[in-house]
Amino acid sequence: MLVDVHTHVYLPRYASWLRSRSIAPRILVNEAGEERLLILENETSAGRPVGPSYWDRNAKLNFMDQHGIDISVVSFANPWLDFLSPPDAESLARDLNTDLEEYCATSPCLPSSSLNRLYGLGLLPLVPGISISSLLQAVSQIAKAPHLRGLIMGTKGLGKGIDDDALDPVWKAIEEKGLVVFLHPHYGVDSSAWGDKENGHVLPLALGFPFETTTAITRFILSGAFDRFPSSRILLAHSGGTLPQLSSRLASCIDHDPIVASRLKHDARFYLGKLWFDAVAYGPEELAFVSEIVSRAGRYESGNSNTKALADRKEGSKRMLFGTDHPFFPPLSSSEKWKSVVENLEAIDSVAGWGEDEREGVRAGNALTFFDIQ
Template sequence: MYDFHTHFIPPDVITWLRDHQKIVNAKWVRKEANKDEFLIVNEKWGFELKQAFIDSQLYLKEQEIAGVSHSVVSPIPQLFLYDFPDDISSEISSVYNRSLAEWTKTAPREISALGTVPLTNPDKAAQILQEGMNLGLKGVIIGPGLPGQMLSDEFFTPFFEEANKLNAIVFIHPLLAEDPRLQRRMMPNLIGVPWETTVCATDFLLSGLIDRYPNVKVLFAHGGGFLPYQIGRIDKGYEQWKLVSSNLQAPPSEYLKRFWYDTVLWNQESLEFLCKAVGEDRIVPGSDYPFDLSVWPPEEKYRKGAVSLLG
């Protein structure tokens, strides 16, 4: 069994955070007596720093107990640090990537990894992507864009050109939405996260970016958000409006099959719908472990998707 959506924080990254605690405004806060400390960086996206996030032996043990034979480990979105200067996000990217690459070499059958890059500086991001893949990483995990900038913007061209050259996996993972309408009842996590993926994935698809960079293996988190469910509406827009169809060589529903999607949906019928929409070879098992909202253990099926993405 594979797991393509799982997160870890190596000891070197924790050390870096403590060494740069004031610069990145990192806090370790005990919220409840029976829980681990919460890690909060720059007053955003606090989460419980469970031992499985930071203890490599525990992580591998839990993986074995769950029956997962191989995990693709990713950095956590809370540590992308896109809201800091390039030198800060570049430094933590290098530390994170080197640490994950070293870990994978100690257990190559059990784990491989994706890195992180300073997306605010696409030239530097391209360089760090290359360095990480030279260390043995399979690609990177990135956010769905930056404030006021979508991934389809020319600003990100240097990064995607390098990813295309390297046949890299680019795992697009949302950050917590800051829409003021969602700031209640856990809605940033419940619907804000898949909504961010929906916006990013729809723009990415309609931009024709995948035709420009056909070797980039784009993986969307959480089953692609709401995009697969609304693909009929987007196909209709393709028939109706030049503004929708101008960058595409086929209907949007055909492009939908050129990305990969994880199984983090918690609903079998939703997963079956996704499979019909994109094909079994475009779906990969994922859990989001060890976050609270994880599908643990991950879905056992969809080996074809795992093989096609790693191949």
């Protein structure tokens, strides 16, 4: 079985909104009469091709069939509602969450099963100036929707990031309802870091996106939010960006900083062990590394450095879940299967130390448990 936990949609209502805009984010029609998507900072006016794979449910189901994906947990794509005024964000969030529940609820079931093929992650009207009560209403709307299992969240919060103390009531409500938060990037990092050579979208997507996620979740950890909301269930996009690679350095920097050292209840690596990671890393070594480091995370505190790499990888794999990032990264030439998907599946198959149980878990079993799909 195969479950895709990182797969996006621009529902028709959202695509219409993007079409109605004259500045980015927007969908425009170019001189050749083709629709183009313009969402990333500094994206040239040529934009990216955009079409039914972004909004048509049959296109999503065809993609799933083509790649042997049984179930998808579909989330809205960036930049969500970030660019809207509070009243627009509030009403569009309400309508889109309703649309997504309907999109999932009316999807076909798996053959000889009562499971749907589509489940969803809703969104909150997280924009500067929105009231906390509006956010709490959205949380409760999502929690009541039978096919929505959580929400996708960008890194901006109310304008001050996801470590903003003003969001505490929201994190509390999310935790109480047991909703998953899928933390996903959009803004990257300051584009002056990319220099002036034409490198397309490579630097913002390959480096900026993961580093944005890393910064956001690290700030969340440093704010002590995991100590206040210890049952939070946060899934990090793109295998956690660079957090796994930098976690011991982070712990060391905290140890040497009196302002932060006394604020946290645990060693920084402890919090890494409370997170979940998609397996959208494109290589077996990266998956091996994340699974190993994540499983060790909670043990640094007990002084137990007596680790066994392969056993750690098996344990840590339970926190990793297959994803595709569809409809992004389509093949440059039309081919049977998408390379981005095939590479991630091959990576799962070839992690040294993972047996069939771990591979099956990352492909499907972990997601079924994590999203309570049964």
